[in-house]
Amino acid sequence: MDLNSVTIALFLAAGVRMSVPVLLAALGELVSERAGVFTIGLEGLMLFGAVASAVGLAMTGSPVAALAIGMLGGTLAAVVLALGTVLARANQIVMGIGFNLLAMGVTSLIRQLVLGDTPPAGSLRSVTMMKLPWLSDLPVVGRALFSQSPVFYAAVLLAVALWLMFRFSRLGLLLRAAGENASALDAAGQPVLRLRFGAALFTGMLAGLGGAYLCIIASGGTFIDDMTAGRGYLAIAISIFARWLPLRTLLVAFALGLLEALQFQGQYLGIQIATPLLMATPFVVALVAWVVMGRVGAAPGDLGKPFLRGAGH
Known part of the structure; x- marks a missing residue:
């Protein structure tokens, strides 16, 4: 490989790494929005x-256990959020924004009281790199796609599994119905609130894993205040921009990961664009997605609408 191909491989690999946390959160958001729950609190869950x-x-010294605990943390936080938005039927946007503000304060307090200056424990190699035999030796794409964290491979497989679920399974049909016409689904004898609550918890689990990826894999096990830096909102935009389709979500997340990677490697690729502009680009794309959602009636029909049996919509 010549220098140019090495540079391209490093750029693609960086784009993949940066896409993983928002991809996981976006896949979770996709599921909850398909079920009718607009999880604005995704940033707080992460x-x-x-x-x-x-x-x-810090407690176990195991990066694998840390990722699992991160998933648990996101799930438990999603229980609190879902109790308000799904069961108590609070305004999903207002409560989501409040939840994000609460998360910023609570997580900062936990860092000060529990973590302090505790250094990260042990080697993180088991979760940061897994080379797939033969494939990792391919020129350019080998390093970019097949020498990544096992979490990335899991995220790709999950996107495929969600595509299959929504396209071919009964559960996928029920979740889509909960988001499109909850009253009709309830009239058919199906548990709308249970489906929505479960979808919200699934979103929390994936958002928690996305946040854990940021902390354990991307930051070497160090938590800093507000380390998500808007990625939760970006993940919401990705799911909207991808029209709530899992495989398209995968592609959009990777594209935005490449845009984020330009901040650090653009100069090595000969791209002369101001760094602040590159930093703003993913969020400009997110803004466009929000505008598109407002102008095009492609969202699930009951998205963001609380369900109350017999009340209609």
Whole structure:
């Protein structure tokens, strides 16, 4: 490989790494939105997952256990959020924004009281790199796609599994119906609230894993305040921009990961664009997605609407 191909491979690999946390959160958001729950609190769920993983790493010294604890932290936080938005039927946007603000304060307090200056424990190699035999030796794409964290491979497989679920399974049909016409689904004798609550918890689990990835894999096990830096909102935009389709979500997340990677490697590729502009680019794309959602009636029909049996919509 010549120098140019090495540079391209490093750029693609960086784009993949940076896409993983938002991809995981976007896949979770896709499921909850398909079920009718607009999880604006995704940013807070990622933060809780990140701080839980840091605490888990400090307690166990195992990066694998830390990722699992991060998933648990995101799930437990999602229980609180879902109790308000799904069962108590609070305004999903207002409560989500409030939840994000609460998460910023609570996770910062946990960092000060529990983590302090505790250094990350042990080697993180088991979760940061897994080379797939033969494939990792391919020129350019080998390093970019097949020498990544096992979490990335899991995220790709999950995207495929969600595509299969929504396209071919009864559960996928029920989740889509809960988001499109909850009253009709309820009239058919199906548990709308249970489906929505389960979808919200699944979103929390994936958002927690995305936050744990940021803390354990991307930051070497160190938690800092507000380390998600808007990625939760970006993940919401990705799911909207991808029209709630799992495989398209995978591609959009990777494209935005490449845009983020330009901040650090653009100069090596000969791209002369101001760094602040490159930093803003993913969020400009997110803004476009929000505008598109407002102008095009492609969203699930009951998205963001609380369900109350017999009340209609």
